Structures are given as structure tokens and as C-alpha cells.
Amino acid sequence: MNAPHPYAGAPAALATQHRKEEALAPALADAPGLRLTVPPGIDTDRLGTFTGEIERPAPPSQTALLKARLGIRASGIPRALASEGTFGPHPHAAFIPMGLEILAFVDDDLGIQITQQRVSDHTNFAHTTAARLDDDLDTFLKAARFPDHSLVVRPSTPDGDAPIHKGVRTREDLAATIASCAHRSADGLARLETDMRAGHNPTRMREIAVLARDLGHRLARRCPVCQAPGFGTVATEPGLPCATCRTPTDHTAAEIDGCARCPHRHTRPRSDGRTHADPRYCPCCNP
């Protein structure tokens, strides 16, 4: 009989100020059974904010790991989770906004450190400028999913101590903040941005919940050699053969599962079952 999973019913700290436990706790309670607690008094914003008052010190996966370590220190629990998101234009189609969500998990007892990430165009990330709240803003407000999703309003050309209004979610508040920020701005415009903090952005909250399921399934899987939790995909191998001439292409031919603790690796065919690449991507058929 298998030994019980080490995370069944085990506590883990979640370093967040933005209600991310609503997205993360149910998923990780299902698999692998972690019980999340949010230690009070953690200032994750000191590792950077979306609105730029504090620059992020490191790449997002490193920032997420740093946040998780804050959670371990603040809680005294040897394992913790943290989430980090970053948003911007699609690298090949600048008019499509993309989101990258990262979850970091650290277990100092078992010596495990895992980051799981998800890239998606399910985001309302956008910004615009306006002199006042009128019908011209309707298209932007609809795309931003206001007022279910909050906005950030600030002067378009800020002076040093210009105010930043976060969490704006009523039309009255929006009209007032646009008017005051436009008044303060040298060009007479207010800048409106989607508020990307999870607690103000239900779309982002859903994306974090999907990623939490992925991480949960990965943590539930144990290494066949050392039994550590967190066995899952760590790399891919190119070389998927062309459907016409069998020449290896840049496309993924195999996925590699790896252990979060020991060097064990296992190479297997692609999980989507594809065995051949479209000749359009073949260096021989379509050089």
C-alpha cells in the first residue's frame, strides 16, 4: 500500500495581500490537500507593484520565490506559496494583451522549490487617456470589464507627488478621479489603466485558479525514485518529424518529466499525442 501523501492535510503559508487565497485555497485543498493560511503583516508590495511606485527587483519567477520565502519567515511554517503576474503586449501581435502567471512553491523541510507558469490571452490588460468621463470611453470601459474589474487613474504626465487612485470601481469615483488627474496633468489628460491586483481583477483571479490546479496536480505526483512531491514536466525536446519527409523540425518531439529534488528524469512522447509536424514548419519542405 502507498504511504499517505506528505501534503495531505499539511499547512502551507500563502504570502499575499490581494485575496489570492480565494483562487488558490480550494484548488490546493483538492490536490495535494494543502491547507493554506495567510500570515498577517506580510508586505508583498515591497517586492514591486503593478503601478510602478516600487520596481520589481528580479524576474517574475524569482520574485515569486522571494515572496514565498517571506511567507515561510512570517509564518514559521516550512512551506509556502506565492503568486506573481506580469502583463504586456503579445510578442508577435502587439494589439493582443497577454498575461504570464507564475506560482512558486517552496518546501524547506523536503528541499523542494517549484515554479509553475501559464501564458494566456485571457486578460483585460489595457490603458488609455481621457480628459473626462464621456461616451468616448465606452469601448475602453467595456473591454476593461469595468465596473466588475477596477481601474487605476492617475495624471497622464505625472509630477513627483501626483496621486495614483487604485481600485476605482464606480462611475462617480471614475468621473471624479479623471477630472482631478486631468486637471493636474500638463497635457490635461488622465491616464486610465486596468487594475491588475488579483482582488480587483476577477479575470486574473480565474487564471490564477487554473494555474493553482496545474500546480496542485504536479505536487500530488511523487517522484518514482525518491518519493518527493512535485514530479512533472521540466523541459521539452525539439525534433518532431515532418509529416512528409520525416526531417526533424523545431517543434517539440518529447516532454521530459523531472523530480523537484533528485536528478531523476523521464522522457516521454508529447502529451497531446502529436507525432508529426506540419510540412510548413519543415526546414526541407519549406526552407
Ligand SMILES: [Zn+2]
Ligand atoms: Zn519535410
Ligand SMILES: [Zn+2]
Ligand atoms: Zn526524486
